[in-house]
Amino acid sequence: MKIGVIGSGIVGQTIAGKLVELGHAVKVGTSDTSKLEEWLSKAGEEASVGSFAEAAAFGEIVFNCTRGAGSLDALQLIGEANLNGKILVDISNPLDFSKGMPPTLTVCNTDSLGEQIQRTFPEAKVVKTLNTVNAALMVNPALVPGDHTLFVSGNDPEAKATVIAILKEGFGWKAVLDLGDISTARATEMLMPLWIRLWGTLQTPMFNYKLVIGE
Amino acid sequence: MKIGVIGSGIVGQTIAGKLVELGHAVKVGTSDTSKLEEWLSKAGEEASVGSFAEAAAFGEIVFNCTRGAGSLDALQLIGEANLNGKILVDISNPLDFSKGMPPTLTVCNTDSLGEQIQRTFPEAKVVKTLNTVNAALMVNPALVPGDHTLFVSGNDPEAKATVIAILKEGFGWKAVLDLGDISTARATEMLMPLWIRLWGTLQTPMFNYKLVIGE
Numbered sequence: 001m002k003i004g005v006i007g008s009g010i011v012g013q014t015i016a017g018k019l020v021e022l023g024h025a026v027k028v029g030t031s032d033t034s035k036l037e038e039w040l041s042k043a044g045e046e047a048s049v050g051s052f053a054e055a056a057a058f059g060e061i062v063f064n065c066t067r068g069a070g071s072l073d074a075l076q077l078i079g080e081a082n083l084n085g086k087i088l089v090d091i092s093n094p095l096d097f098s099k100g101m102p103p104t105l106t107v108c109n110t111d112s113l114g115e116q117i118q119r120t121f122p123e124a125k126v127v128k129t130l131n132t133v134n135a136a137l138m139v140n141p142a143l144v145p146g147d148h149t150l151f152v153s154g155n156d157p158e159a160k161a162t163v164i165a166i167l168k169e170g171f172g173w174k175a176v177l178d179l180g181d182i183s184t185a186r187a188t189e190m191l192m193p194l195w196i197r198l199w200g201t202l203q204t205p206m207f208n209y210k211l212v213i214g215e
Numbered sequence: 216m217k218i219g220v221i222g223s224g225i226v227g228q229t230i231a232g233k234l235v236e237l238g239h240a241v242k243v244g245t246s247d248t249s250k251l252e253e254w255l256s257k258a259g260e261e262a263s264v265g266s267f268a269e270a271a272a273f274g275e276i277v278f279n280c281t282r283g284a285g286s287l288d289a290l291q292l293i294g295e296a297n298l299n300g301k302i303l304v305d306i307s308n309p310l311d312f313s314k315g316m317p318p319t320l321t322v323c324n325t326d327s328l329g330e331q332i333q334r335t336f337p338e339a340k341v342v343k344t345l346n347t348v349n350a351a352l353m354v355n356p357a358l359v360p361g362d363h364t365l366f367v368s369g370n371d372p373e374a375k376a377t378v379i380a381i382l383k384e385g386f387g388w389k390a391v392l393d394l395g396d397i398s399t400a401r402a403t404e405m406l407m408p409l410w411i412r413l414w415g416t417l418q419t420p421m422f423n424y425k426l427v428i429g430e
Contacts (some may be wrong), residue, residue, distance in 0.1 A: 148427045149424075212363045
């Protein structure tokens, strides 16, 4: 499959690298191609680099791996023509680091970044997922023992099924839970404050939550 | 130990009943004593009922089991003289049901109800905990299998140690994690949107999260 990955940070590089490893053709979109020279030299023949718009145009599926505070701007640069009808996997979290640590959220409670993106691009099929775990864990859940849980939110059942197949068969996730429509992205984005506190308390970002259910 | 429990709903009745069972003397504070007649008839000799202020005055430790949207008002009725110097275990969540389902939070992101209570009663030792699980699970964590996780937040290390001892030795919690000062109550109160969505998805409130940590 041809996949566009928007964002050249650690999340974008990690996701794109894994997708190439899985046999997909991947174009990573960046505003600074020099950031990806080293990545590209190691990523294999099916990897390429371009602008945000070129990466989105290339992909049948597009992964948003930009920082949440800049995601809407980055996606606006791409334009809806390059996103309409496509699955847009949104991994971003709306973290605001401008007021010091710990970061707060730019949007929460009555709205979410996932919903903002879906409203801005109504013809895209936004699927929110992977935003609750560290980048390395996203593509290698076995770094944490047991069948810990990954959440998925989105309005389009077929789009969610396609993404869940990549998560399970590609990335190795065993416990993937469909929370419901894109408004459930509020719930997972609002996990960030706990994630950040746990990172501080545990002194490692390699953790996740396993949902355990009683009788 | 003498314990005051503020609130006569299902959380207050459950917590108070368990504390009596553990051998404590417990006075439950309510604005409507008729709600507690049945409870009192079954709760044993060490159980009693009074006003909010009487229950707080009675307790060496006070549990806030009121609904979050009314917690500050209820505690104001009690007055700081009945809370100063005491451990105030805050179990409430700032849920706002007035705008329909799912409820939103009355405060989050840059503040929390736990912090509001601590600021309003600076001489009380507020410990936020138990607010992430169903009432039955609070006092019987074995209803969900495995060592799932309970979080504790608060500024006073001794107060937290006392509460953690009740949680572990009294209520049976095995995995209790001290997240840090009372500002970490933001993180656990902001778990509510996920809890509510999971309740809908799983069709049961009997679940919890087990924190799993990698290498």
